Each structure stands twice: as structure tokens, then as C-alpha cells.
Amino acid sequence: MLIKSNKTVAVAMSGGVDxxxxxxxxxxxxxxxxxxxxxxxxxxxxSGALKTCCSIDDIISAKRVCVKLGIPHFVINLENEFKxxxxxxxxxxxxxxxxxxxxxxxxCVMKFDxxxxxxKELGAKFLATGHYARITKNTSGLYFxxxxxxxxxxxxxxxxxxxxxxxxxxxxxxxxxxKRQTRQIASDAGFAEISxxxxxxxxxxxxxxxxxGFIKKQSSELPDISNGCLKKGFIKxxxxxxxxxxxxxxxxxxxxxxxxxxxxxxxxxxxKISAENNEIFAGNLEDCLSDALTVKxxxxxxxxxxxxxxxxxxxxxxxxxxxxxxxxxxxxEGGSVKIKFDEKxxxxxxxxxxxxxxGIKVIGGGIIE
Amino acid sequence: xxxxxxxxxxxxxIDPSVLEEVVNTLKNYQGNxxxxxxxxxxxxxxxxxxxxxxxxxxxxxxSGEIIFTSSGSESVNLAIIGSVYAYMRNxxxxxxxxxxxxxxxxxxxxxxxxxxxIGVETTYIGVNExxxxxxxxxxxxxxxxxxxxxxxxxxxxxxTIFPLKQIFEEVKKVKxxxxxxxxxxxxxxxxxxxxxxxxxxxxxxxxxxxxxxxGCGALYVKKGVDIDPIIHGGHQERGLRAGTENIGGIVSMAxxxxxxxxxxxxxxxxxxxxxxxxxxxxxxxIEGIKLNGHPVNxxxxxxxxxxDGVKSETLLFNLDLYGISASAGSxxxxxxxxxxxxxxxxxxxxxxxxxAIRFSIGRFTTEDDIDYAVSAIKKGVLKLRTNPA
Numbered sequence: 001m002l003i004k005s006n007k008t009v010a011v012a013m014s015g016g017v018d019x020x021x022x023x024x025x026x027x028x029x030x031x032x033x034x035x036x037x038x039x040x041x042x043x044x045x046x047s048g049a050l051k052t053c054c055s056i057d058d059i060i061s062a063k064r065v066c067v068k069l070g071i072p073h074f075v076i077n078l079e080n081e082f083k084x085x086x087x088x089x090x091x092x093x094x095x096x097x098x099x100x101x102x103x104x105x106x107x108c109v110m111k112f113d114x115x116x117x118x119x120k121e122l123g124a125k126f127l128a129t130g131h132y133a134r135i136t137k138n139t140s141g142l143y144f145x146x147x148x149x150x151x152x153x154x155x156x157x158x159x160x161x162x163x164x165x166x167x168x169x170x171x172x173x174x175x176x177x178x179k180r181q182t183r184q185i186a187s188d189a190g191f192a193e194i195s196x197x198x199x200x201x202x203x204x205x206x207x208x209x210x211x212x213g214f215i216k217k218q219s220s221e222l223p224d225i226s227n228g229c230l231k232k233g234f235i236k237x238x239x240x241x242x243x244x245x246x247x248x249x250x251x252x253x254x255x256x257x258x259x260x261x262x263x264x265x266x267x268x269x270x271x272k273i274s275a276e277n278n279e280i281f282a283g284n285l286e287d288c289l290s291d292a293l294t295v296k297x298x299x300x301x302x303x304x305x306x307x308x309x310x311x312x313x314x315x316x317x318x319x320x321x322x323x324x325x326x327x328x329x330x331x332x333e334g335g336s337v338k339i340k341f342d343e344k345x346x347x348x349x350x351x352x353x354x355x356x357x358x359g360i361k362v363i364g365g366g367i368i369e
Numbered sequence: 370x371x372x373x374x375x376x377x378x379x380x381x382x383i384d385p386s387v388l389e390e391v392v393n394t395l396k397n398y399q400g401n402x403x404x405x406x407x408x409x410x411x412x413x414x415x416x417x418x419x420x421x422x423x424x425x426x427x428x429x430x431x432s433g434e435i436i437f438t439s440s441g442s443e444s445v446n447l448a449i450i451g452s453v454y455a456y457m458r459n460x461x462x463x464x465x466x467x468x469x470x471x472x473x474x475x476x477x478x479x480x481x482x483x484x485x486x487i488g489v490e491t492t493y494i495g496v497n498e499x500x501x502x503x504x505x506x507x508x509x510x511x512x513x514x515x516x517x518x519x520x521x522x523x524x525x526x527x528x529t530i531f532p533l534k535q536i537f538e539e540v541k542k543v544k545x546x547x548x549x550x551x552x553x554x555x556x557x558x559x560x561x562x563x564x565x566x567x568x569x570x571x572x573x574x575x576x577x578x579x580x581x582x583x584g585c586g587a588l589y590v591k592k593g594v595d596i597d598p599i600i601h602g603g604h605q606e607r608g609l610r611a612g613t614e615n616i617g618g619i620v621s622m623a624x625x626x627x628x629x630x631x632x633x634x635x636x637x638x639x640x641x642x643x644x645x646x647x648x649x650x651x652x653x654x655i656e657g658i659k660l661n662g663h664p665v666n667x668x669x670x671x672x673x674x675x676x677d678g679v680k681s682e683t684l685l686f687n688l689d690l691y692g693i694s695a696s697a698g699s700x701x702x703x704x705x706x707x708x709x710x711x712x713x714x715x716x717x718x719x720x721x722x723x724x725a726i727r728f729s730i731g732r733f734t735t736e737d738d739i740d741y742a743v744s745a746i747k748k749g750v751l752k753l754r755t756n757p758a
Contacts, residue, residue: 034690039705063704074686075704121683121753123690 008032009126009171010119012111013065013073015058017194018130020065021185022173026128027069034122035066035073038115040082041205065191076118078110085109087205091218094211095230097273098351099253100367101158101320102203107131108161116169126171131155133362134175135167143167145301145362150178157320160355160365161299212251219250233278235262238271238287246280249273255288255347273350289344295354295366298337305363306331312358318345318368319352329356329363337366370692373738377578377731378525378555378671379696383621384580384732390624391582391617402614403603416614419623426626427557428565429589436588436606437619441554441575442476444588447610448550448571449480449519451596453489456516458597465516466490470502471714472529473521475699476573477552478710490514498715500529500662504539511540517548522556522572526698526711526727527662528671534567548594554578555668558629559731560637570594576618580732581625585618636732643730643739644669650743655750661712661725675717675725679753682706684726684746687753691745695728 011023013035027033037059059075066073086105093100116127132148133156143164147154162170174182186195206214216230235244244262246252251259256270260282269288272281300306310330316339317324326342339354348368355365374382383391394415400408402416417432424432438444449467456465467484469477471493481491492510496502507518518540523530537549550571556562557572558579564572570591577583590596590609602611629636652658657677676684681697685706688695698709712722728742 042705042707059704072686072689073704074689075706077682077705077707079705079707118683121680121756122686 008034008122008124009128010034010036010115010122010124012115012127012129013037013062014130015061015065015194015197016130016199017182017186017191017197018132018174019062020130020191020194021182021189022128022130022171023065023069023071024185024189024191025173026171027071033069033071034119034124035062035069035071036115036119036122037062037073037075038082038110039075039077039079040086040110042079061194065194068190074122076115078114081114082106082110087218088222091215091222093351094215094250095219095275097249097275099349100351101353102205103320104158104161104353106204107158112159112162112166112170116166120169126169128171128173130174131159131172132175133159133172135170135172142302142304146175147357147360147362148172148175153179156357156362157317157353157355157365160301160353160362162301163299164302167301212248215250216248231278233280235260235280235282238281238283243282249275249278249280252280254349269347285346288346290346290348291341291344292339293348293354293368294332294336294338296336296369298331298364298366300364301362302364309337309363312363314356314358314363316341316354316356318348318354324357327356372692372694373742375693375695375728375730375734375738375742377734378528378727378729380577380583381580381731382733383582384625384628386628387581387621387624391621394620395617398616402616403605412614412616416616416619419619422623423587423626426630427589428563430564430592433607434590434592436590436609437614438586438588438606438610439584439615439618440586441474441552441573441578442586444573444575444586445474445476445519445550445552446480447588447599448573448590448596449477449517450484450599451609452517452548452550452571452594453484454597454599455595459595463514464488464490466492466512466514467517467519468492468494468507468510468515469519470494470496470507470521470531472496472500472502472524472526472711473519474525474552474554475710477519477521496529496714498717499664500524500527500711500715501666502531502536504532504536507536508539508543511543511547515544515547517550519550519552521552521554522562523553523560523668524662524711525555526671526709527673527715528555528668528729529663530666530668532666537567537569548596555671558626559670560668561633564589571596576622576625579622579625579629581621582618585615585622587622640730640732640734641669643734643736644672646736647728647730647739647743648672650739651746654743654747659721661715661717661721670731671727671729673712673725673727675721676750677720677724677754679724679750681724681726683753684724684749687749688726688745691749693742693745695726697726698722 009026009031013019023033063073086102090100090102119127132153134146136144147156183195230248233246234242235246237243252270254270257267260268262268266284268282270280271283271287314327314329315324316327325345327339329339332338350368353365353367356363398412398415400412402412420432420435423435453465469481485491494506520536522533548570551569553572554575557574572589576585598609600611605611659675661673685697698706708722712725
């Protein structure tokens with residue numbers, strides 16, 4: 001009566017082609033597969049016409065795939081957890097002048113912590129997702145996180161916060177394929193309608209991209225938020241002279257050039273946001289260049305790498321779509337990780353994550369302060 | 370894997386003889402019942418025969434009092450919105466007031482919320498920890514402008530039965546001209562009910578809760594009760610519900626109620642006994658469980674229990690993997706489980722609500738099913754208790 005738990009895998013199904021193909025692959029490999037989808041937001045956001053990554057339509061589409069594959073499908077209600085762990089933190093960071101990446105939190109907290117736990121309660125030994133990334137294990141039992149085979153689709157960036165313990169229970173079935181192969185498997189298996197689905201790119205809980213409006217609305221519901229963060233304030237140049245006015249710091253991100261409302265000969269960029277003083281500092285492109293940064297809480301995929309970090313040939317990404325910048329990295333005495341780029345890079349943005357690689361191997365990462 | 374279905378309050382399997390009747394009807398009666406020629410006439414008569422039967426089944430006064438709809442929810446909407454609209458049409462300057470309980474089905478509660486949003490006054494009467502309602506609370510809530518009181522017969526989640534007759538009589542004593550509606554979706558076709566016994570103004574029921582088809586329901590509207598339609602169009606259903614009749618659904622309801630009428634005593638007795646056995650075996654076999662709702666005044670087919678230290682969502686999914694179908698709270702379209710508003714209204718703590726599961730049995734449940742289910746539930750509960758997340 002009981003399913004064999006050692007071969008049971010839960011697949012996180014978003015309704016998209018990558019997770020659907022992951023389920024198909026694992027089923028063909030003989031696993032006992034359970035589809036799981038997260039219910040993260042309700043109300044107008046999830047049910048509206050706007051496309052999000054966990055909308056009712058997507059959950060139905062995941063369910064359809066599971067029914068067709070003859071596997072169970074469960075919708076795990078993580079609405080409260082998502083609100084606390086992702087949305088509220090996103091809003092707080094924004095109000096603090098940072099530019100957070102909520103997808104990282106969602107992956108590491110929602111998927112690989114909470115959803116993984118729930119999957120285990122259903123008797124699954126593994127959780128699989130449709131991420132383009134790879135996991136390998138060496139002979140001494142250490143796990144490594146690698147970029148996907150198809151570098152143009154690589155999603156290892158959002159996975160830098162995983163632990164050895166996590167990696168033990170995770171499978172990325174499409175990590176060794178390119179998108180074309182993935183789509184092919186979907187259409188060969190009779191899922192033509194999902195094989196052509198577009199990738200989700202927007203922040204799922206702000207599908208209309210109106211970040212400022214969203215933050216304004218959410219912050220009114222958060223306790224302990226002084227409305228100061230929403231107030232107008234000064235825009236200053238780097239000499240500290242007032243050159244304009246801003247509409248509340250949450251409307252701005254580092255590197256922003258448009259909508260500053262200041263006329264200037266050279267294009268002006270947001271260089272720094274000071275939440276304490278409700279001030280924005282603007283400068284020209286050179287002012288946005290920097291060749292070093294420090295990360296206080298840096299997660300090492302492989303804790304042993306701490307000791308040899310300075311010897312590695314490393315590169316780093318400073319946001320999801322950033323190029324790999326050559327850099328050197330070392331652990332300072334206080335335990336934080338210092339990164340020195342070979343050349344100056346522009347728009348290092350507090351709140352975004354830096355991820356350090358050695359070749360295709362993810363060393364780890366953390367949030368830029 | 371064999372499946373054991375323990376969710377009869379969500380929907381029932383179609384009785385095989387009902388299905389046969391429906392298939393014959395769909396094959397042989399394809400005319401529009403409103404058409405003036407032979408195909409129309411025969412379809413019309415089939416519908417009216419069904420209406421007549423349901424009228425006598427409910428001990429209603431005349432057949433015109435039965436309005437066929439698409440569902441229990443539509444019936445409830447028609448009853449509540451229709452009453453309020455008719456009142457507003459006749460009393461332009463008065464804001465209508467309506468009363469219900471906090472443990473009603475969403476069909477009632479969300480209809481109330483909608484009316485609230487267009488300015489209608491509402492009152493929600495709470496229940497105690499056993500799900501019992503105080504009739505006095507309802508009576509004292511009645512005001513000059515109270516148009517309608519809507520109180521369910523039996524709760525879909527806990528099975529708790531309200532003393533409908535007493536509530537109805539007390540309410541009518543205070544204000545005879547208000548309308549009394551009852552959501553009887555969990556009562557009609559499963560328990561004893563007669564309009565002679567409780568002469569309600571309006572009551573709603575639904576075919577798929579008593580072995581008929583999904584997508585058909587009915588509203589009883591007592592003769593002389595003035596309600597407005599909410600679906601406008603043709604003159605079907607005395608002008609109260611436009612739209613060509615769902616002949617298969619209507620026939621399925623009449624046939625189902627006919628079957629029930631013949632087995633009523635035996636079936637109510639058997640399911641009652643089986644429900645008792647189920648409850649005893651659960652409480653005997655598993656420690657740390659609580660019965661939710663009323664211990665005595667309840668539908669014996671419904672067992673709502675909380676398992677200490679177990680998340681109901683996880684237990685439900687595990688039970689599904691063991692082949693057992695049950696439910697918790699209310700599920701949205703996509704199947705996410707949310708906390709039960711009914712159990713919240715009982716004043717239970719979150720832990721108790723989060724660990725509550727509803728089992729509901731019916732015509733095709735056997736004692737073997739119960740034995741298997743109890744052992745699977747026990748296994749699932751013990752597993753989740755030893756490996757908490």
C-alpha cells in the first residue's frame with residue numbers, strides 16, 4: 001500500500017515547461033513522482049489577467065500535466081510564509097533604500113526549505129525543480145553546485161544560498177540540457193501546449209511592474225514603518241549640494257538614470273541611496289564605478305572553500321543578468337568576504353546578491369550591503 | 370490502488386440507476402422544453418413531472434414553488450439577492466437588513482458580503498464551541514428593516530444540526546413578514562425534512578449532494594413570496610430563472626429523491642450506525658484527537674476531527690497517496706487548502722483548526738472501507754507525529 005519512499009521524488013511544478021519536463025524525465029527514470037505546486041498569493045493578484053509565476057492558471061496547467069502523467073498533484077498553501085519571508089522583507093529592504101531580489105529568497109526559503117520539508121512529509125526523498133543548474137558529488141561525499149550546461153539559461157545565480165544538506169535532497173533534471181531539448185521532450189511527450197510557454201521574468205507578486213505603487217500599498221499595512229521612508233527628500237550631488245528633489249527613496253534604485261527630474265549636461269545616475277537621511281546622491285557614470293565590495297554573510301556552498309578562497313581564480317556576478325566579472329576574493333579577519341574586481345564595474349547595488357564562481361562551480365554568495 | 374471515498378459532503382457519486390435514467394433522458398428528450406411541437410412537449414412534461422415529484426417529496430403546497438437552478442450556490446444567491454432586490458424595489462428609501470450565521474457555506478457568506486458592498490446592512494450570529502447557535506441571539510438581531518434571515522439546516526464541515534424548527538418559529542413570532550431562507554444542501558436527499566414540519570419561505574438544495582448530477586439545484590419559493598430574478602431572459606421557471614432547462618440534471622434530482630424516498634429509513638439508519646463505528650474506531654485507535662462541532666446534534670455521516678500535532682494539509686495529501694479521499698477547510702479552484710472559517714467561528718485555536726480533517730460517508734461506504742481508512746489514518750498520523758517537519 002505504501003509507496004516506496006527511497007525512490008519517491010516531489011517535483012515543484014510551476015506549470016511551465018522546465019518543471020513539467022523535469023517530472024516527465026524523472027517518471028521515465030522510474031521514480032515514483034509526486035507533483036507539488038506552491039500557492040503563494042491569493043486574491044486579485046493571482047487570479048487576474050496578469051501573468052504571474054504562481055497564478056491559478058499556472059497551477060491548473062501543472063495539475064493538467066500531472067493528471068496526464070498519471071501522478072498525484074498537491075497544492076501546498078504557503079501564502080502566509082510567502083508574505084512574511086518574501087513580500088514583507090522585499091518591502092522593508094526597498095524602504096531601506098536597497099534593491100532586493102525576491103526570487104532568491106523565494107528559491108532558498110520557499111522552495112528549498114519549506115517546500116522541501118513538505119515534500120519529505122509526503123514521503124519524498126528528493127525535491128526536483130526545473131532550474132537550469134547542476135549538482136555533482138565527489139568521492140568524499142561533498143556536493144557541488146555547477147552552472148547549467150546551457151550557459152545562456154544558467155540559473156545557478158539564484159541558488160547560491162543552498163547548503164550541503166539541501167543539495168543532498170535536490171535534483172535538477174534539466175540542468176544538463178538546453179532549452180531546445182527541454183521543449184523537444186515536452187512536445188514528444190504530448191505536451192505541445194506547454195512546450196512553447198514563455199519563461200516567467202517578472203516579480204510574480206508585482207506583475208504590472210509598478211514597484212513603487214506596490215511598496216506604497218504594502219508599507220501602509222506594515223507596523224513599525226515610519227512614513228518617513230515614503231516622504232519627499234533631497235537629491236544631492238557627491239559634494240553634498242542639493243540639486244533636486246525626490247518623491248520618496250523607494251522610487252529609486254542605484255544606477256537609475258531616468259525620472260530623476262534634473263537637467264544636466266552629462267547624464268545623471270543614482271549613485272547612492274541614504275535611507276537614514278532620506279537622501280539620494282546622483283553623479284555621472286564614473287561615480288558609479290567601483291572595484292571592491294564586502295559581503296558580511298557569505299554562504300559557502302562548500303564550507304571548506306573558505307580556507308582556499310584567496311587561491312582560487314574567481315569570477316562574480318553582481319546581479320542575475322550581469323556578466324561574469326573577473327575578481328579575486330578572500331575572507332577577512334571578521335569573517336566577511338571581500339571581493340576585488342580586476343577592473344572597475346558599474347552599478348554595484350545594495351540589496352542585490354553577488355555570486356562568486358570558480359569556472360562553472362558556484363563557490364557561494366551573499367547580499368551586497 | 371483501490372480508492373476509498375470519504376468526502377460525500379463535497380459531492381456524491383451518481384447512483385447507477387440515476388445515471389441510467391439520465392442517459393435515457395438525454396437520448397430520448399432532445400427538444401427545447403419551451404418549444405411548441407412534439408419534442409418540446411415531451412421534454413416539458415418530463416420536467417414538470419420531476420417538479421411534481423420534488424414538490425410532494427418536500428411536502429410543498431404546489432409544484433410552481435420549485436425553481437430549478439444550476440446549483441446550490443445559485444439557489445442561495447437567488448433566494449438572498451432576489452429577496453433583497455424585491456424589497457429594495459418596493460421600499461426605495463429603506464436600507465434592507467439581513468441576518469445569517471458565521472458558519473454558513475461561502476455561498477451564503479459571500480452573497481452577504483456582496484450585498485454589504487452595495488450598502489445592505491448585515492448581521493452575523495456566532496456559535497459556541499460546539500457549533501450551537503443561540504436562537505435568542507438571532508431574535509434580538511431582528512430590526513424594523515430586517516428582510517431576510519438565512520440559517521442553514523446542517524453544517525457541511527462539522528455536520529452540526531441547527532434546531533431549524535425552533536429558530537424558524539421564534540423568528541416568525543417576532544417578525545412574521547420577514548423571509549426565512551435555509552441552506553438545506555446537506556439535509557435534503559440525505560435526512561428527514563418536510564415543509565409541513567417547518568414551513569420555510571425559501572430553501573436551497575443541490576443535486577450532486579444526493580447522488581444526482583453536478584450542475585443542478587433547486588430553490589423552493591413559497592407561494593406569495595416576492596423575489597426578483599438574478600438571471601434575466603426567457604420566462605422559464607415562473608420568470609424567476611431564465612435559461613433553457615437542464616433536463617438531464619432535473620430528471621436526475623427527481624429520480625435520486627425517488628430512490629431515497631424508498632430507502633430512507635434503512636439508509637439513514639445504516640449510515641448513522643456506520644458513522645458511529647467510524648467515530649469509535651478513530652477515537653479508540655488514535656490518541657490525541659478531538660471531535661469538532663457538536664457531539665450529539667450532528668449528521669452522523671460527518672466526522673470532523675483534529676489530530677494533535679499534525680498538519681491537515683499534509684495528512685490529506687498522505688491519505689490521498691494511501692487511496693483515501695477526505696477534505697479540510699475549503700479548497701480553492703486550484704486545490705490549495707485554506708483555514709476553515711467554520712472552525713474559526715467555533716473559537717478554536719489555530720493549531721486545532723490547522724489539524725482538522727473532515728470525513729463524510731454515504732450510500733456506498735462499507736464497514737470494510739472504514740476499517741481500511743482508520744488503519745491508514747492511524748498510520749499517516751503516527752508517521753507525521755514521529756517525523757515532524
